[in-house]
Amino acid sequence: MRNGFRYYLDVITVLAQKDFKIRYRNSVLGFFWSLLNPLAYMVILTMVFSVLLRVNIPNYAPWFLIGVLVWRFFSTGTRQGLVSILANTSLVTKVYLPRYLIVLSNNLANFLGSGLEFLALLPLLVVLGVRLTWYALLLPAVLISEYLLIYGLSLSLSSLNVKYRDFDQLWDIALQLGFFLVPLVYDVSLIPVRYRTLYLLNPVTALMVFARDILLLDQPPTTFDVAVIISGVALFFTIGFLVFRRREGRLAEEL
């Protein structure tokens, strides 16, 4: 009764639905916020960077918008993944279900939100004068790899955060640093050549470059970026799996 593929599928569906609903509850505009938010962000930063600081990037608005959505997916995904176990204390202490499903479903709700943001992005890009090509069909590959990366990280973060609440604060700082470690407001060419390879080893950077390649520059992703993404996902997934498995047994006592 409580096993098998159908059970897992049903549990994941209701939990993801629940997280999705809770996220937009109590707000009048609901889901539209996740579209308005990056747009407002884009307007502000386009003003700051193209008018005040005069960054020379062609097609700055769409270039920036793609980056923002990739970054938003990562930052909100991991931030919410981190608190997913704590926010669902009763699911851990009062009923039994495989605990990783709580994290997985939370990430999935986020994936859904970001997926819709990207869906809304495409017509916007056309309005901004971008000519989309067949390469745009690779976008799901970007989103799925990013989901897996977020899931791997969330497994570690959510289970560690139960015992050490510091991870909440630490991750916030890491994300603030990360904001400047990815080519979001500036271009990769700004990084000195000596550090560039190191800089490009960041899987979030690789995802951002990948997304811009296929949506804006009409070119396939580079092998280098694909390799960085695959190894990044594999690495964080393995760490997440091991950490979670180790911590899982004591979660109910620590909550």
Next chain:
Amino acid sequence: MAPFISVEDVWKLFRIPHQKRPTIIEHIAGALSVLEGERYSYEEFCALRKIGFEIERGESLGIIGPNGSGKSTLLKLMAKTMKPDRGAIMTNGSVAPILELGIGFHLDLTAKENALVYGVILGLRRSEMKKRTASILDFAGLTRFQDARLKNLSSGMQVRLAFAIAIETEADIFLVDEALAVGDMEFQQKCLAKFREFKKEGKSIVFVSHNMNLVKDFCEKALYLQNGEMKVIGTSEEVTKKYVEDIQPLYKAG
């Protein structure tokens, strides 16, 4: 045939640190002070020791004992939300736990939405659950409040919803932790009637209670826990009598 539920030599230890160190910095400070001779120390608190019993199909067990004697911990182990440090618990069927207040609802979701989430977690198909929501809300007496958020419902109403969902899942084993005491008399009777029906169908109910009459009436067997150990196990008649005798001197002294 194998027993329905078997609990074999179960031990559960909790670590109680002498100094609480909930943050990393404090842990590092603690580790450093080990070098200076002040040890990172904790006490092992044995919440349960040497617990072993069996329950047959259709039988119900009442667990009694003073606060802190390990009743709820034992129920949590049976519900698998915690793992025993030693020993094993085997159940030959699906388990529906009704532990403490609510089965773990989300206060921002409506009664109906919560019913869907928990019914599915307890093993009902999503499609099945959609058909049964009406009868769950009806049993809980919450049809009028189905779209009210849970935070706006009274604690008694929340417990009623929890029971209604758990009952609808048609599990084989029900674990009930005091929760029944929160519902009103009418609802208690309704649940007990349902549980009696279930017993006839060969399901088992384990419940923790301070209501000796209830344990005596409803359960064949009872387990009296004291300080994490099995003080007496036997027919509910004998065990409740022993418990009442044990607390009798306290009344006289008062």
